[in-house]
């Protein structure tokens with residue numbers, strides 16, 4: 054195959070970052086961009102010397118692209134992916150695959166049935182250190198897993214939520230769990246498997262003027278039998294950490310973002326053997342203060358998956374697992390949190 058012709062949908066913050074990544078990827082060319090804000094689409098198109106569209110359906114039907122890269126608000130991802138897949142286009146999608154599990158599953162099934170590559174920007178899964186530790190967990194080297202937990206204590210100011218109408222809405226963004234903590238949630242289910250039950254969940258809107266939660270605590274069980282705690286917030290200033298901790302009957306590991314900071318089993322410390330040069334994602338206080346190395350890994354892998362007719366590192370089915378966990382945790386939390394208040398305990 055010649056170069057894979059990419060059409061980027063959404064020319065906002067992450068869309069611009071993707072475009073700078075695509076311009077460096079061998080085997081791909083930027084063929085079109087699409088944004089409902091037409092001047093933004095046209096300005097971006099003139100920078101990258103490609104076609105401009107304001108409608109994803111028109112871009113998908115244009116015959117000018119082989120694949121779409123979806124960088125729009127999260128609640129639009131699967132719908133736009135479906136429009137593209139209907140036209141036989143491969144789909145790369147920013148995280149999460151969608152806010153809505155049913156729509157996300159429909160997208161996975163359509164791409165599978167048509168033999169199209171579907172991948173999602175869950176970039177932690179591309180780092181060698183994180184891959185090695187996860188593989189060790191899956192192979193049972195840490196023994197049976199007892200616990201896998203995530204702590205994401207970050208900061209966003211009100212101006213961030215006010216910067217676009219979709220931010221912090223339940224329909225298009227979700228709260229801190231669906232947005233800022235999604236990578237940590239995906240990391241948990243990557244290591245410990247799908248969430249099978251939510252024993253406790255509280256989602257509150259504590260500090261920001263927004264519809265969805267800016268603070269969430271949940272206790273979950275995984276199909277693997279492990280338990281986990283998730284604590285996620287955008288209320289913590291200064292921001293503290295994005296940490297994953299996992300331990301089993303024979304070993305343990307801890308991550309700072311995607312970087313392994315501790316790893317050992319059977320009484321031996323293997324931390325130095327799995328350190329990556331730079332696998333910190335960033336983004337603790339500012340959404341776009343992030344490393345783009347993981348995005349570049351995902352983009353290059355997506356193109357090679359298309360060219361070689363193989364699965365990508367992150368498949369649509371991989372990405373669906375954290376969307377199912379999102380659904381279950383939000384369902385468990387909803388009765389206590391719809392108005393951002395806890396119900397009064399019975400006297």
Ligand SMILES: NC(=O)c1ccc[n+]([C@@H]2O[C@H](COP(=O)([O-])OP(=O)(O)OC[C@H]3O[C@@H](n4cnc5c(N)ncnc54)[C@H](O)[C@@H]3O)[C@@H](O)[C@H]2O)c1
Nearest residue numbers: 063064065066067068088089090124125126127147148217
């Ligand atoms: N993987 C990561 O590390 C990472 C980092 C940042 C953002 N993201 C994800 O990227 C997505 C976008 O975030 P952002 O910060 O770039 O948002 P943004 O608001 O800056 O950009 C979104 C763009 O989409 C356009 N848009 C809206 N509706 C559209 C439609 N129907 N068709 C075409 N274009 C449309 C908007 O005009 C805007 O230009 C979110 O899903 C977010 O979770 C992922």
